[in-house]
Amino acid sequence: MRAGLKRDRVRDFLLDFVADKKPGEAIPSERDLCKELGVSRPTLRAAIDDLVRSGVLVREHGRGTFTGPQRVTQALAATPTGSFYAPPAEGHWLSRILEFGSAPAGPQLANRLQLAPAAPVLRVVRLRVVDDEPMAIERLHLPQALVDGLVPDDMESGSFYRVLRERFGVDVRSAVQTIEATVTDDTEAVLLGVPEHFPALMVERTTRDVNGRIVEFTRSIYRGDRYRVTSELHFDAASG
Amino acid sequence: MRAGLKRDRVRDFLLDFVADKKPGEAIPSERDLCKELGVSRPTLRAAIDDLVRSGVLVREHGRGTFTGPQRVTQALAATPTGSFYAPPAEGHWLSRILEFGSAPAGPQLANRLQLAPAAPVLRVVRLRVVDDEPMAIERLHLPQALVDGLVPDDMESGSFYRVLRERFGVDVRSAVQTIEATVTDDTEAVLLGVPEHFPALMVERTTRDVNGRIVEFTRSIYRGDRYRVTSELHFDAASG
DNA sequence: CGGATAGAGTGGTCTTAACCAGTTGGCCCG
DNA sequence: CGGGCCAACTGGTTAAGACCACTCTATCCG
Secondary structure: OOOOOHHHHHHHHHHHHHHOOOOOOEEOOHHHHHHHHOOOHHHHHHHHHHHHHOOOEEEEOOOEEEEOOOOEEEEOOOOOOOOOOOOOOOOOEEEEEEEEEEEEOHHHHHHHHOOOOOOEEEEEEEEEEEOOEEEEEEEEEEEHHHHOOOOHHHHOOOOHHHHHHHHHOOOEEEEEEEEEEEEOOHHHHHHHOOOOOOEEEEEEEEEEEOOOOEEEEEEEEEEOOOEEEEEEEEOOOOOO | OOOOOHHHHHHHHHHHHHHOOOOOOEEOOHHHHHHHHOOOHHHHHHHHHHHHHOOOEEEEOOOEEEEOOOOOOOOOOOOOOOEOOOOOOOOOEEEEEEEEEEEEOHHHHHHHHOOOOOOEEEEEEEEEEEOOEEEEEEEEEEEHHHOOOOOHHHHOOOOHHHHHHHHHOOOEEEEEEEEEEEEOOHHHHHHHOOOOOOEEEEEEEEEEEOOOOEEEEEEEEEEOOOOOEEEEEEOOOOOO
16 A cells, blocks of 8 residues: 555546646546545545645536646745645656756856856756656756766656755755746757747746755746746735 | 635634734644534634635644744744745836726636625726836736725825725735746737737736735736746755 | 526535544653 | 653544535426
């Protein structure tokens, strides 16, 4: 028996179930799913709640439950309770490494990573793929000194941050991220399998560890039709 | 005819109950509250879930449930997660109101705002302008009941959230925001003064007040060349 | 033929009732 | 007196079922 909460297993089942469905397609009724999965309706509904909250499913009272607009949602911020939800397709993510090598930082990167211009920087370009469909191009830059011994395999799947923590003792703590609208250029379009000048998100992220050291500068291009960024904002007494 | 949901009444009771408590104080156990309020535990827990999500309460397995950390001040160090929204430049913000009127919510908006489909909703479309240059188109939707008496002038300049707080007693607390890449359609392009199919950000924001009630659903289009979203992420030890 | 209506199917809410899993503190034994 | 164990809390999860509200459609009646 696989470990874990029943409701998580149900949620994972639904994720698989929905994976090869088109946006807006209906899923079986709650009562039918209960019978098929052998769980109670509250449990089933709890699983669906998760997926509705993260945008995978959409409910319509009296009509049914349908697959959402087919986008992967990335949670930007955790709620105070830490109960926000992982990207729905986690586990199906794969990466195709397009480039992997070390070179001197150069002036711009040196500035971004707060290194000497001559310091070696590991540059990794990877195509992120979900269910055989290209989703994003990530260009990562890390100080070579922090990740000596990192090999491409480490970045093919799973959580890169976990590798950083467990293998290199780099404990990621915070990140500053900027998001801009853009359109794909020719090479990006080919890699992502979309037309040129297609809507896309450009995300730049600078990540720091617990000691405040910059451990990563990443510039990514996400397909606009398949990606969406979610964040939760909290206001204090005097914000405008 | 305020929504007679039991869960909402329980939530409101808890809000009153917690109002004059110090941060970190314990509330009665779930089972005691059930007896006192005459509701079942799932219902009680659903109400507490809302308050935990909005930061009013904090649960601790095996110990109890406590009032949340922040009251009115503090914030930066206290909140585990902070996000902010950064307009690209200073300058003089103005709004040109393009549309201002009330109509029944309809099915979709009713769902977004968690109202009855027949409930009146104030719809406001405004063009946001900085230094005479169009920046964004905002389409706001608010429950008419919350903002009866609001006039277009209130939204021409200054902080709309301040108006909500000072004139209508609506205290904005949190928002969930999703950001997608898109391109302008013909009318948007004209309003924003850019070519058609120009890169743009579509931002949907659902805003809640301190009571967890939805006060606003807004869909906005921002010029991609003039706008950028910045957010700061904080990871804690347990995140995978 | 067209519109009203009843029924079936959907998600939405709530109840009762277990049992599981951490936390705490007091009791008993060494 | 000190330490370990256990009972009694706490919140966390799941179950099974009742009833409500909404949507659609097929049927019936004008």
